[in-house]
Amino acid sequence: MKLALAQLDYTIGDFAGNSSKIIHSVRQAKTEGAQLVVFAEQAISGRPAYDLLNDPVFLEQCREALEEIAGHCNGITAIVGLPLQVENKTISAAAIIRDGKIVKFVGKRNVISRDETQHLGNSKGFEIVDVDGVNIAVVIGSDIHIPNLDFGSDTDLILSLKSTIYSRGIVARRHEFYSKMAYRKQAKLAVLNHIGGQTDIVYDGWSTVFNEKGECIAQLKGFEEDFTVVDLAAPLEALPLPEQNKNANVYRAIKLGLHDFFVKNGFSKACVGLSGGIDSAVTCALAVEVLGRENVRGLIMPSKYSSDHSVEDAVALAQNLGIRHDIVPITDTYTAMREAITPLFDGKPFDVTEENMQAHIHGAMLMALSNKLGYIVLNTNNKSESAVGYTTLYGDTVGAISILGDLYKTEVYSLARYINRKERIISENTLTKAPSAELRPEQKDTDYLPDYELLDVILYRLIEENQSVDEIATAGFDYDTVKKVYTLFIRNGYKRYQNPPVLRLSTVTLGKGKILPLTYDLSCLL
C-alpha cells in the first residue's frame, strides 16, 4: 500500500481554509498514486476548539466541510479527524472516506487532555478498518497511550491520528515510544500530527512511519507543513531521528507559535518594552526573526532608578536588531502619580508600592502605543519570576501573549546564547550582568530570591516533577529555602490567574498544567 501523510497547519473554525488544504493534499496523494491519505486529529476544525465543540453551528459547518472533502476523494481512501456530535455529546473522531463516501467513523475512547475534558465525551475507541486488503487499526489521539491495547494479530498497520503539543524533550520520547510499540505489536505504525500554533499551543509535526522492526521508515519535518507518500510494501531504509537540539527546538517552537498567533489573528506588528535585561532582549530578537525588523518596535522607558548601562544595553539591542526604538522616560508621569496619591499613604516610606507604580506606568505606555498604532504588546515574563510572583500585576505582566513564560530564567539565558550563535545580537553585558528590575536604588533580583541556578532547580522539582517540600529538602536542598520558594509559588497564584496566555514549552505550563485554588489554607502542604 502507498500511504500519503499530510501534516498541515489548521486554523480553528476556518473550515473553508482547512478543507481547501485537505483537498489539495488529497489531490496530491492521488497524483502520487497513494491508495490512502491520512490527516491529523480534528484536522477539519482545528484544535483545541473548546466550547465551540458544543456549538451546533460549528459542528454543522464541520460536517459540511467533511461532505465537501468526501466529494474530492474518488479513487482514494482518506482518513481525517474531526469533532463529531453523537447523541448528546461531541467526540473526537476520524471519518473513513472511500470513493467519495463517508463509510465509517471511529471515535476516541478516553478524553484526557486538559484542553478537552470539559468539552468532549468518551467513545468506543479504536477500530480495525480494511483499506484495499490492509487491516488498519485507527486510533485517535491519546488513546494510543492506553496500556495493553490489543489490536489483534491481523493488524497490518496502526494509524495514530494525533494532536501532540510540543514540550521540551518530547520529540525523542515520542519517537522511542512509537518505535517500541511498532516492534511490540509487530505491525507498521504511522503517526500523523498537526503542526502550527494555536494561541498558547504549538503542534510540532514530526509525523513518522515505523516498520515492524521499530525502524523509522518515513520522517516528516518538525515545525513545518509537510507531505510524503510511503510505499509500505517496499523495502525502506531505516532513518535515524534527526539530532535534537533543545535550544533549536525551543527556538523553532516559539517562532512557529508567535508566527501563527500573529498571522491567524491578522496582526502584523509588535512592540516590546526594552529594559536592557535578558528577557526583553530575547523576546524582541524572536519577534524580529518572525515579524521582520520593520514590524517590531522597542520602547525604552527609563525611570530615575535605571542605570546608564540599562538604556545603553537596550539601545544596543535595538540597533543590533535594526528596529525603531524610542526612549520615553517615565519620570514625570511617576512624579505626578506619586504627588497625587502619596498624601493618602500616612507617611509610610518607599516600598514595593513605588516599584509597582513604575511598572504600571511601563504597562500603560506600552498599551498606549499598542492602542494608538496597532503594535501588539509582547509580554516578557519568564517562568521563574512568574512562579514566585516576582512580577508586577498589570505592570510587566501585560501583553497579548507571553512567549518566554514557560522558560525558566536559566533557560532564557541558554536561548539567548543560541540566538547569538551566528552573530552577537544580545550584548555581553545583558548576558552577564546581575538581573535587576531597577525599580529602586541598587536593586538586584537576588535581594529577594535565591540565585536563579538554585531557584530554577527547586522550581523544576516543585512544578515539573511535582515533588513536595520535604522530598526536595531530603534531596539535599535547604529546607527553609525550599519552603520559601514553595510559599511564594502558592501565594502568587492570584497574579498568574490574570496573566496573558503563555506559549507552552514544557509539560507543566503555569496556569494550565498546575491549577491551584486561590483561596485555601497553605499550611497543609508545608
Next chain:
Amino acid sequence: MKLALAQLDYTIGDFAGNSSKIIHSVRQAKTEGAQLVVFAEQAISGRPAYDLLNDPVFLEQCREALEEIAGHCNGITAIVGLPLQVENKTISAAAIIRDGKIVKFVGKRNVISRDETQHLGNSKGFEIVDVDGVNIAVVIGSDIHIPNLDFGSDTDLILSLKSTIYSRGIVARRHEFYSKMAYRKQAKLAVLNHIGGQTDIVYDGWSTVFNEKGECIAQLKGFEEDFTVVDLAAPLEALPLPEQNKNANVYRAIKLGLHDFFVKNGFSKACVGLSGGIDSAVTCALAVEVLGRENVRGLIMPSKYSSDHSVEDAVALAQNLGIRHDIVPITDTYTAMREAITPLFDGKPFDVTEENMQAHIHGAMLMALSNKLGYIVLNTNNKSESAVGYTTLYGDTVGAISILGDLYKTEVYSLARYINRKERIISENTLTKAPSAELRPEQKDTDYLPDYELLDVILYRLIEENQSVDEIATAGFDYDTVKKVYTLFIRNGYKRYQNPPVLRLSTVTLGKGKILPLTYDLSCLL
C-alpha cells in the same frame, strides 16, 4: 432512624479546621440521639481543590483527617465526603464510618463538573449501605442527575452528598427535582450541600429531606451553616420552600462569597474606585455590608472629562455609607503621561488610546493604595460590559475579585434597588442617569452599544441559552445588532482571559462556563 444533617462552610486544605467542625457536628448528633450524621461531598478537604486533588501530601493529610474523624464516631454512623486516591487516580468518595471504623468507601461515577474533569477520575458509582437496618443509597455529587438510576425497591433512603454551586433560580429548580425524585423512587431522600465561598464559587446550602410523597420534611438554611436532626420514622409536616426572591438570593450569595474570600484569605480591608456610576456604587455598598464601613475605602479619581455630578454622586455614596473617601484627580498624571508618549503617535487624534490611558491610571492608583496600605481592590465590572469588551484591560478590569461580573447591567440596577429597599444608599441620580465611562467629552455607553435592556436580552440568549445569531434574529431581533454583539463578544475574549476571578451567579459565567479559543476564524459562526 434519626438522621443528622451538618451543612458546614469548609476551607480548602484546612484539614484541622474542617475536621474540627465535622467532629463538633458528630458530637452534637450523638447528643441529640441521631444514629447517622451526614456531611457534604469532599467535606474534609473543601472543594474545588483542583490540582491539589493529585498532590500526595494533600491526599495524605486528607486521609489522616478522616482517621481522626473516625476516632470520634463511636456509637454513631457518619457518612462524609472526601477525595480518595484509588490506584492511579483520585475519585470523589464518601467514607462510611461506623463505631470508629471506616467500613466502606462509595465513589462518584461520572465526573462532569468543569472544576473537576481535569483533576478527578470516574468510579463505580452509588452503593446501597445498611445503617441500622435502613437501606441507604449513597450517591455522590452530580451522579444523582444520571438518568434512570435504579436504586432497587428495597432502598429506604437516598442520600445525595452534594456540592451545588449557587446560580440564579437554582434553589427552586433543585427543590422540584428532588421532590419528584423522592416521589418517583418511593424513597426518602436527603440532600446535603456545602455552604460558603471558595474564591469565585458560592455554595448555597439549602440542604433538604423529602419523604416518599415528595414532600419536604426538613429544610436547612440558605447561605448559612446549619445543623438539624430529623426523625425519619416520625410523621412530619410538609414544609413549603421558603419564598425565593432573586435579588435577595443574589445579594446573600455575593455577601457570602465576598465574606469568605476575605476571611479565608486573611484579608480585612477593601478599596473601590468610585466613579459615581451604578457598578462601583453597588460594589461598594456590598463591601460595606460585609466588611464594615471602617474597612472599606473609596477612591474618587476624576479626570478632565468627569462631570461634576459624577464626583457629587460618588461623594454622596461614600457619605451615605459612612466610609472614608479621597478625591485624587488623575489630570496631572494623565497630562504627564500624554506628554511623554504623544510624540510617538504620528500626530494621530484623540481616540480610545487616551480613554484607556485614564483607565490605566485609575487602575495604577487603586493598586498603589492597595500595595501601600493593604486594601484589597474590588473589581467593579459587570457581565454586559465584560461580554462585549466595553472595558479597559489593566484599567477598570483590575482587582482581586469581581463580585458583579456575573450580573448583567440591568441586573445590577435591580440589585441596586434592592440595596435601597430600606434606606436610600445609592442616589437617585446614579440610578437614573445614562451610564458613561466619562473618558471623553459627553461620552455615553450607548454611543457604542445598544441600550442595556436590548443588549442584555441578546447577551442572555447568546451566553446562557447558547443561541446562534440566526436563531436570535429569527426570534425578532435585528440581525445586524445581534451580529455586532456576537462579534464583540468573540473579539474580546482576550480581555476576559486576563480578568480577575468572577463570583459565579449564573449558569454560564464568563471565562468559566463558555471557553472559546482566542485565535480562530470568526466567520464560521456568523
